[in-house]
Amino acid sequence: MADKQKFQIFRAVDAPNLENTEFQSMSPLTPAESAGFGRMTEAGAADGSEVRVLVDIPGFSLVRLWFKEDFPLPLHSHDVDCFYYVIAGSLHLGTEKLGPSDSFFIPAKAPYTYRAGPEGVEVLEIRQADHWNFKNHAKSEAFYDKAVNIITAHREKWQQSKRPVLNPPRPESAG
DSSP states (O other): OOTTHHHHHHHGGGOOOOGGGSEEOOOOOOOOHHHHHHHHHHHHHGGGGEEEEEEETTTEEEEEEEEEEEEEEEEEESSSSSSEEEEEEEEETEEEEEEEOOOOEEOOTTTTEEEEEEEEEEEEEEEEEEEEEEEEEEOOHHHHHHHHHHHHHHHHHHHOOOOOOOOOOOOOOOO
């Protein structure tokens, strides 16, 4: 690990895929959850996202996520707080639509999910931790059936997708 007391530069070109690191662990899955994730993987879920660890210093991490249109992110939680910043594109978090320069905070252990908008979404995940746990809360077979259908319907388009265009911040509303 790098010494966090010294000046450092982190280049995006050198950022590893999250799956090639030890930053995230996963809580044990039930046999049904494991089968569901397996079905999603076989259908091509990997074509719908890119997750890169941009910064990895003790006690701090910065991760860039690119979820393509309608990527089926399962309901899940982490064991540490996380702050998200939308770089480009849009997402739906519950009833809220968020776009460039919007942000949201998810406290540790709070289950959540969001859905990428029609142009996809790029977000930064900021944590005061260099390791976290992913706990799946998507328990129903209906979720995995729907996820596989979404993946199958979008996979070819995802393979050709371009990152969402970086948009300027929205103008402030008139007072």
